[in-house]
Amino acid sequence: MLISQNILTALRGLMANKLRSALTILGIVIGVAAVVALMAIGNGATSSITSRIASNGSNMLNIQAGRSQRPVAGAPYTPAYLYYADYESLARTLTDIAGIAPAYQGRFTVTQGINSSSTSVTGVTEDYLKVNNYEIANGRAINANDRTKQNDVALIGATTATDLFPNTPDPVGMEIRINNINFTVIGVLKSKGSTGFTNQDDLVLIPLETGYSRLYCANASQNGQKVLNVIAVSASSADTVDSVSSQITFILRHQHHLKLADADDFRISNQAQLLSTLSGVTSTLTTFLGAIAALSLLVGGIGIMNITLVSVSERTREIGLRKAVGARKDHILFQFLVETMTLSITGGVIGILLGAGIAEVVTLLKLITAQVTFSSVMLSFSFAVAIGLFFGIYPAYRAANLEPMEALRSE
Amino acid sequence: MDNQSDAPHALIQVVDLTKIFYMGENEVHALDRVNFIVQKGEMLAIMGPSGSGKSTLMSIIGCLDVPTSGSYILDGLPVEKMNDTQLADVRSKKIGFVFQQFNLLARTSALENVLLPLSYTNKNRRAARDKAMQALELVGLKDRVKHHPNELSGGQQQRVAIARALVNDPAILIADEPTGALDSKTGEEIMGLFQSLHKDIGQTVIMVTHDSFIARHTDRILRLADGHIITDAVNLNPLKAGEARRSDAEM
Numbered sequence: 261m262l263i264s265q266n267i268l269t270a271l272r273g274l275m276a277n278k279l280r281s282a283l284t285i286l287g288i289v290i291g292v293a294a295v296v297a298l299m300a301i302g303n304g305a306t307s308s309i310t311s312r313i314a315s316n317g318s319n320m321l322n323i324q325a326g327r328s329q330r331p332v333a334g335a336p337y338t339p340a341y342l343y344y345a346d347y348e349s350l351a352r353t354l355t356d357i358a359g360i361a362p363a364y365q366g367r368f369t370v371t372q373g374i375n376s377s378s379t380s381v382t383g384v385t386e387d388y389l390k391v392n393n394y395e396i397a398n399g400r401a402i403n404a405n406d407r408t409k410q411n412d413v414a415l416i417g418a419t420t421a422t423d424l425f426p427n428t429p430d431p432v433g434m435e436i437r438i439n440n441i442n443f444t445v446i447g448v449l450k451s452k453g454s455t456g457f458t459n460q461d462d463l464v465l466i467p468l469e470t471g472y473s474r475l476y477c478a479n480a481s482q483n484g485q486k487v488l489n490v491i492a493v494s495a496s497s498a499d500t501v502d503s504v505s506s507q508i509t510f511i512l513r514h515q516h517h518l519k520l521a522d523a524d525d526f527r528i529s530n531q532a533q534l535l536s537t538l539s540g541v542t543s544t545l546t547t548f549l550g551a552i553a554a555l556s557l558l559v560g561g562i563g564i565m566n567i568t569l570v571s572v573s574e575r576t577r578e579i580g581l582r583k584a585v586g587a588r589k590d591h592i593l594f595q596f597l598v599e600t601m602t603l604s605i606t607g608g609v610i611g612i613l614l615g616a617g618i619a620e621v622v623t624l625l626k627l628i629t630a631q632v633t634f635s636s637v638m639l640s641f642s643f644a645v646a647i648g649l650f651f652g653i654y655p656a657y658r659a660a661n662l663e664p665m666e667a668l669r670s671e
Numbered sequence: 672m673d674n675q676s677d678a679p680h681a682l683i684q685v686v687d688l689t690k691i692f693y694m695g696e697n698e699v700h701a702l703d704r705v706n707f708i709v710q711k712g713e714m715l716a717i718m719g720p721s722g723s724g725k726s727t728l729m730s731i732i733g734c735l736d737v738p739t740s741g742s743y744i745l746d747g748l749p750v751e752k753m754n755d756t757q758l759a760d761v762r763s764k765k766i767g768f769v770f771q772q773f774n775l776l777a778r779t780s781a782l783e784n785v786l787l788p789l790s791y792t793n794k795n796r797r798a799a800r801d802k803a804m805q806a807l808e809l810v811g812l813k814d815r816v817k818h819h820p821n822e823l824s825g826g827q828q829q830r831v832a833i834a835r836a837l838v839n840d841p842a843i844l845i846a847d848e849p850t851g852a853l854d855s856k857t858g859e860e861i862m863g864l865f866q867s868l869h870k871d872i873g874q875t876v877i878m879v880t881h882d883s884f885i886a887r888h889t890d891r892i893l894r895l896a897d898g899h900i901i902t903d904a905v906n907l908n909p910l911k912a913g914e915a916r917r918s919d920a921e922m
């Protein structure tokens with residue numbers, strides 16, 4: 261029997277029951293669409309994170325307080341801190357660095373007139389912008405004078421500027437209130453472009469010393485010393501990242517009076533490492549989402565099997581007749597397989613179109629730049645076809661093995 | 672086995688044919704040591720009360736089922752030794768089956784219904800179409816080829832089914848109560864068609880009926896009861912379809 265004729269027969273059978281066929285392939289359509297769309301969104305997220313980290317400069321090292329190992333059971337827990345003195349010591353001693361930027365960060369309500377937002381307010385030194393790849397769009401940066409005089413001045417991010425000053429094109433020179441203290445805006449940062457989960461343009465920078473004395477106060481003081489959240493160090497080149505990292509370890513261990521057996525009470529993360537960790541995480545996440553979506557393909561396959569079984573029992577007489585006029589087992593097997601394959605392939609194609617459509621909508625809504633990949637399309641499509649084949653075999657086998665006489669007698 | 676068709680030989684040779692159905696504890700002897708021979712070109716009727724084994728016999732003769740024991744030689748081929756694939760091949764090449772309920776595919780034109788048996792052979796599309804058209808012409812439905820079963824009368828549907836049975840030039844045309852679902856006038860018309868196929872193209876016809884008037888249109892009548900053949904008689908004066916009336920014939 262000709263394949264084309266078989267496909268025609270199958271299509272006619274399926275068209276005769278349009279609603280049922282549509283419901284049958286729904287599972288496959290949703291499954292394939294979900295795989296394609298989720299993989300596209302996942303891939304989009306991965307590449308946006310990657311490009312964002314790359315924009316921060318991959319020579320950067322971030323130092324934060326904290327132990328990577330748990331303390332021995334029973335040993336008293338002593339929290340780890342990063343002190344301002346650590347920064348001073350690093351700044352004095354480190355070689356091969358392009359800049360070092362200590363920062364203390366807190367979250368405060370920032371208001372301007374009737375506009376208010378909860379924003380991170382970071383106390384910084386004059387090196388902060390350079391080390392973290394920020395540029396000034398308008399106004400001036402924080403300088404050493406602002407720090408020594410503890411001026412109430414602030415640099416604001418692009419998003420913060422539009423949030424607080426929706427109608428003012430240039431807020432430089434205007435006042436904002438942080439925790440009910442007036443600060444003068446001295447500059448607005450250029451947008452870094454928000455591409456992912458956190459907005460890098462929603463921030464307020466103030467002189468570190470102003471922050472210590474006016475905002476952070478007791479929170480930023482431990483053991484009689486000023487503490488920092490993070491010290492960002494930018495190595496002079498990619499080649500010196502490792503050596504700078506070991507210098508930092510050496511200096512900080514000395515600063516913190518750690519004994520040889522003690523574990524580090526600080527963590528140094530470098531951007532290259534972060535990059536690979538994060539893209540590892542997102543691709544795991546993508547795969548995971550894809551796998552969940554693939555489950556619905558499995559459910560769709562069971563739907564196909566169910567409907568095909570119904571169709572086999574409804575058409576028992578037809579099968580008997582086909583056998584009576586000379587159809588062999590393999591003819592009947594093939595007929596029903598073509599039917600389930602037609603269903604799953606149709607479902608697959610519709611699902612791919614739907615998934616790509618969803619990805620397109622997500623992109624148009626500027627949520628994330630979703631990237632439909634050839635591999636996800638191929639993967640879900642072949643999975644759909646395989647499902648059609650797998651779940652079609654049993655009903656087709658049942659049909660093929662009906663005894664012709666029994667089948668003809670059935671009513 | 673090429674010499675089958677040279678010498679005059681029995682088309683069907685059935686020896687001690689037995690069919691037992693097992694229904695749990697019970698055995699139903701649907702056929703019990705049935706013996707008979709059918710020559711090429713014969714037209715015979717099998718009669719008997721309901722449950723006497725007529726359909727079972729037809730399904731074995733038509734290679735839709737295999738006997739429990741006994742032998743069946745069709746055109747020189749020992750059918751009882753065949754596997755599923757070989758049986759399908761025999762059905763395709765040698766058997767044309769007509770049913771009481773027509774068994775046409777719904778939503779499918781007369782032509783496509785007749786094409787169905789050819790779709791399981793290696794005929795090319797054009798040759799198949801020509802063959803199907805010929806068969807439809809033979810049964811007098813040349814002008815109904817595009818019609819679907821629900822657009823045809825019962826008699827016309829049975830003609831489509833007969834065309835479908837003839838399309839592979841079968842050695843035997845087997846009909847299980849072909850007039851059973853038709854009124855008596857239409858039934859006679861179908862008998863007329865069988866008679867002309869028998870006379871004009873020498874078609875071997877075996878049909879089942881429980882209607883003795885219908886049976887008397889054939890040359891030979893075999894009576895079954897409880898799975899046995901009780902009589903096997905030549906009908907010397909077969910009725911001609913459309914000429915005799917039921918009431919006359921009853922006398």
Ligand SMILES: Nc1ncnc2c1ncn2[C@@H]1O[C@H](COP(=O)(O)OP(=O)(O)O)[C@@H](O)[C@H]1O
Nearest residue numbers: 692694699701720721722723724725726727728
């Ligand atoms: N598939 C089957 N399973 C069990 N019993 C059957 C089956 N087919 C037929 N029979 C039994 O065999 C006997 C003959 O049936 P059948 O050949 O259909 O008779 P007829 O066609 O003469 O009415 C009946 O008793 C019937 O119940």
Ligand SMILES: [Mg+2]
Nearest residue numbers: 725726727847
């Ligand atoms: Mg019967």
